[in-house]
Amino acid sequence: MLETEELKKVFKGKPAVDGVNLYMDKGESVGLLGPNGAGKSTTISMISSLIKPTSGDVKLKGQSVLKDPGIIRNVLGVVPQEIALYNELTAYENLKFFGRIYGLKGKELESKIQEVLEIVGLKERQKEIVKTYSGGMQRRINMAAAMLHEPELLIMDEPTVGIDPQSRSHILDTVRHLNQEKGLSVLYTSHYMEEVERLCDRVYIMDHGQIIASGTKDELKSILSGEETIWIDLDRPYPDLVTDLQSHDGIRQTIETEKGLKLIVPKGSKLLGSIFQAAERHQAQILNVNVQVPSLEDVFLHLTGRKLRD
């Protein structure tokens, strides 16, 4: 349905996006994962025809979006990272304005407004001024405005940044519902690993303007199939213990976390005994130990050497 070919954007001599190739099929939910500044927003701005690529092309159903932006605009809904609404208007007034912009009118417009308000769970509060809403509610209306014209493809740029858990959960459930029940194609960008894991069938991992890995969640995790993660909770930080473990031959990565340490070790390496001995040597008090299979976060760490939220 959608593909990009060697998409590139250069700002002031520096490439923000550098040769991105991605594709998505109809009804698919695809994640674009990467830290802030990875080039995700620039990529989706080019895909949605808002900015012109320096080189490369975007194709929708085989047709060049570069040549005719109208072909994607007609089927596209974009949920931007910013609250792209009129703060002084009510949710209803905003939706009415944007609905009319899309050519909806009369009963059809009214019915679509009520439908999207129902989907985002704000039907009861539609007559309130947007600026009086919580951040989460504003984001939900932001999303509703992108769905009024029943798009085939929904692009969501970090739609859950800075909102309360309840609204976040509501948005994620909504996207899942739209994708699975209504067959809406979704391109979801985020730096929240768990959101992408929860929503997306396939994932593109971006860093420094390039796609550094792609595939289904399982395919990506298989990159780390020979590894496992050991989470160790400590009563306080122990820098000497970290140094000690980093020099251990069997441990591939030692990362300090808020609660203690995260160790990437070869699968089935039976290193727990050595770890406990090291803790004893440094008189470190271990509160909890947890062994996990790798997550996408671990994959990202493995590929880039840094965490997603760095």
Add this chain to the structure above:
Amino acid sequence: MGNFLRKDLLVLLRDRTELMILLLMPILLIVILSFALRGILGGDTSDFHMDVAFVIEDDEEQGVIDFIEDLETMGMPPEVMMELERVVEEVKPYTMLEDLMNNESVSNMVTVEELDFSEAEEALKNEDVTAILLIPEDFTYHSLKKMLLNEGDGSELKMTVKDYSSIRTDVFLSIVNRYVNTVNFETAISQALIDLGHGDVLADRAEGEVMEAREFGGVESISAREPITSFQYYTVSMAVMFVLFVGATIASKAYVEKKQHVFNRIILSNRHPIVYLGGKMISASVISFLQLIILFLVSTLAFRTFPLDEPAFWGGIAIIAIILAICVGGFASLLTALTVKYENDALNHIFSGGIVTLLALVGGSFFPTSEMPEIIGTIGNWTPNGAALTAFLKWMQELDMTTILPYLIRIVALAAILIISSILIFPKRRSL
């Protein structure tokens, strides 16, 4: 476009700060400036008064006697003689001037003092009088000869003033001109009838026309150039100034829309970008028109500034307001195009903070340009607000569309330039 207009109106109505700037501020300024500067305009007759000196070297009675004696020597038929003598009584030039000066509307503004020439010169020098009007020797005799017999060169009134650029001089000059026009009118009618050999008709016609003309001279001279009161002046001048702020206000909203990515949402709807620009232009035009009409109506209802019951008057006001509003729409359009292209709100601040003030000053919003050097008035009449101000004032005085047409054409031309420029500047496709 209606969608954009509805949205822009709602956004503006909920922005109390902007509403205060666009509506409350001008009303406050109308009141403050009208009271503070009421003396400088002609319509505030209680505060506007002038003394003029009449130097009368003519002896009207003797002039009439001399004229009748001339008639007798011409051997006219007795009935024509009788009628002419009757007409002479009706059209005695100095009596007509006296009647005009005694008219209530004029006498409220002008007090006539009869002085000899040296006293008058001294009074003018000391600024005790605004002007000296010299009625020369044999004024009556020569005027009647010219008026009724078309003989001689007539006579000339001589007016001496100290300051030609003052409003008082202008007003007095217009009164005297109206008088002169009336006398000339009499002359033309009388001569035409005599030339046609209708001496018998002359008497009947003359009496009727003289009465009509005298009424015309006395009343029309005032109504044709009805002086503008300070409330009228500042209602119009503040309205034409504050309406310009609408342009910057609407363009600033475009900046917010761009910043908040609402603009992107609109562009992604696959509407042509010019629709957005057109929406801004129409919104600014309609809001400007509403602002103008609200200011005029509030001023009328609160201060009885304009007559409420004259549809023709309001029709003209509406036409000028519509044309000015379209021009403001042009400003909004250009500022929006520049704001969106450069993603910068600075120009809107420069426009509302500096350019509007400059336009207002040159266009006569703070002081009448007649009180400033002539060049300022000339430049001011080429600014949209200055041209509109002049058009409004002229319409209020003369209710004549042909008089204000040149000013309206200037505003329309500027609007066209602004709109075309904005279309050329506004980003058309994707480099948004």
